[in-house]
Amino acid sequence: MNLETKRKAESFIALTLSGLAAAVGLFWLVYILGDVLINGIGALKPSLFLNDPVPAGVEGGGLRNAFIGQLMITGAATLIGVPIGVLGGTFLAEYGRGSRTARAISVLSDITVSVPALVVGAFVWAIVVRPLHHFSGWAGALALSIIMIPIVLRTTEDMLSLVPWTLREAAFALGAPYYKVIIQIVYRGAATGILTGILLSMARVAGEAAPLLFTSFNNNFFSGNMNGPIASLTVTIFQYAMGPYKSWHEQAWGAAFVITLFILTLTIVGRVIIWWRYKR
Amino acid sequence: MDNSRKHNYFDLLFASVTAVASFTVIIFIIGIVAVLFNESSLAIGRFGVVNFLTSTVWDPVKGIFGAATTIYGTVVTTVFALLFSIPTAIGIAIFVTEIAPNFLKTPIGVAIELLAAIPSIIYGMWGLFTLAPIMSRYVEPALKASIGKLPYLGFLFQGNPMGIDLLTASSILAIMIIPFTASIARDSFNLTPSVVKESAYAIGATRWEVVKNVVLPYSKLGIFGGAALSLGRALGETMAVAFVLGNNHRIATSLLDAASTITVSLANEFTEADTDLYLSSLYYLALILFVMSFVILAVSKYFLLKAERKYSR
Secondary structure (H helix, E strand, O other): OOHHHHHHHHHHHHHHHHHHHHHHHHHHHHHHHHHHHHHHHHHOOHHHHHOOOOOOOOOOOOOHHHHHHHHHHHHHHHHHHHHHHHHHHHHHHHHOOOOHHHHHHHHHHHHHHOOOHHHHHHHHHHHHHHHHOOOOHHHHHHHHHHHHHHHHHHHHHHHHHHOOHHHHHHHHHOOOOHHHHHHHHHHHHHHHHHHHHHHHHHHHHHOOOHHHHOOOOOOOOOOOOOOOOOOOHHHHHHHHHHOOOHHHHHHHHHHHHHHHHHHHHHHHHHHHHHHHHHHO | OHHHHHHHHHHHHHHHHHHHHHHHHHHHHHHHHHHHHHHHHHHHHHHOOHHHHHOOOEEOOOOEEOOHHHHHHHHHHHHHHHHHHHHHHHHHHHHHHHHOOHHHHHHHHHHHHHHHHOOHHHHHHHHHHHHHHHHHHHHHHHHHHHHHHOOOOHHHHOOOOOOOOHHHHHHHHHHHHHHHHHHHHHHHHHHOOHHHHHHHHHOOOOHHHHHHHHHHHHOHHHHHHHHHHHHHHHHOOOHHHHOOOEOOOOOOOOOOOOEOOHHHHHHHHHHHOOOHHHHHHHHHHHHHHHHHHHHHHHHHHHHHHHHHHHHHO
């Protein structure tokens, strides 16, 4: 075999291998999603959404409490996390632009995004749950918002930085003070991007179970009281999947399907908006 | 000039509000470290640092705690997850940037990113109900019968193939972190200037030679950063491994044994800790985990920033 054939063969083998790698990656995606879809659809009955859990081992019942609880915790986390994140991102991209402090906060946020979520749960347990002597939905919301803030902050910073500086100068030239320029010009220009960041951060925290284990805990009964332990889909999935009952497993699959659908929809909508707004 | 003074006042107010909001990130980091340190002070005082890190005893009944078993489990699952995932991730990045026809690039890229969006609890549950049975029925007996019989590697595959073990946990982690590494590797591959690649093609290099000798060396900082990011994520992952690792505090030499990681023991034992020392030891574990992952993520960020600075010029 001459050198040229050898090189060509080597290239062919290496490229086939990387094609296989891509196929392997896609295979897992299809396998996992397919499994959640097949097992989840079967568990989707009206009772899953309309009924509360029945005592362990008894057939029937649903997860109404967990669906409502999940919405309340995620909603409250968004209400806490989004304003702080957007305002913080505004500081990094506007008032603090280019300063050493802003750079440092930006880098720290990037690191915080990936910090173990479970540790955040333990942190909130020590500062909220123990002093108050009870688990609460608010504690869960706080834990999720701590995870959310750096994500929203970084996307806001990036999106505001994409607004051309000349636009601000045009507004300054008309005599507008900086805060008006930011609120009326810069936010307007970056609104779609910021909204996308918020959607993606909601998708991220909606699937978190670890920080809720020690904060909002779980509740087998329906509760709309954010001041007490409250059920969430993710913690319920953990409890039900690890439990011994067939009916629990089935409901866990149903919950898994709903939450995956919710998160993937948010993610896809977010990506589509970005593509539509910035790539065209 | 009353109006402009009002404006100045509002501007200062808005600036302060945004500044405070951005400082919450720093406050939370400092707060987390302070709280973890404070909560674990009892255990630090009782067991010290070196002793705690090296002790393999975890006995809630006698009140003796050591971190070696959980740190071992954390490191082993993470290292094997990286071994499984990095080659795949780089292969995906090569395929997406250099081989795939244009109409396939975006769909595959999006699909890989969707893999990153699936919450870890779904991975964990899927691992428990689908992957663990497959592992215990087919994969692990096969590995035990083949590699388990070899002289030097055999110890890795001993014991009962139950499916709830280090191997299954590492596999799930690997699937989970593929997309992180892959998307960063893809982004760094894309930064390679096409002029450099074209010159390599012009002197007759094959596609693989371009990848191997031009693209990979050019993007090694980015790949390293991406791998470190995945490492940091994998260290702190809870739900994906909590289902399939069993929470068994011991040094398992075989990949077919149940074990525990820092995150798994925290998740399982935190709300059951009945003594102050027990709880304090769990916080000590959390502190160790936080410091480990923070340092690794900082290293990852350092490399990614370096890569960015080097090529964006």
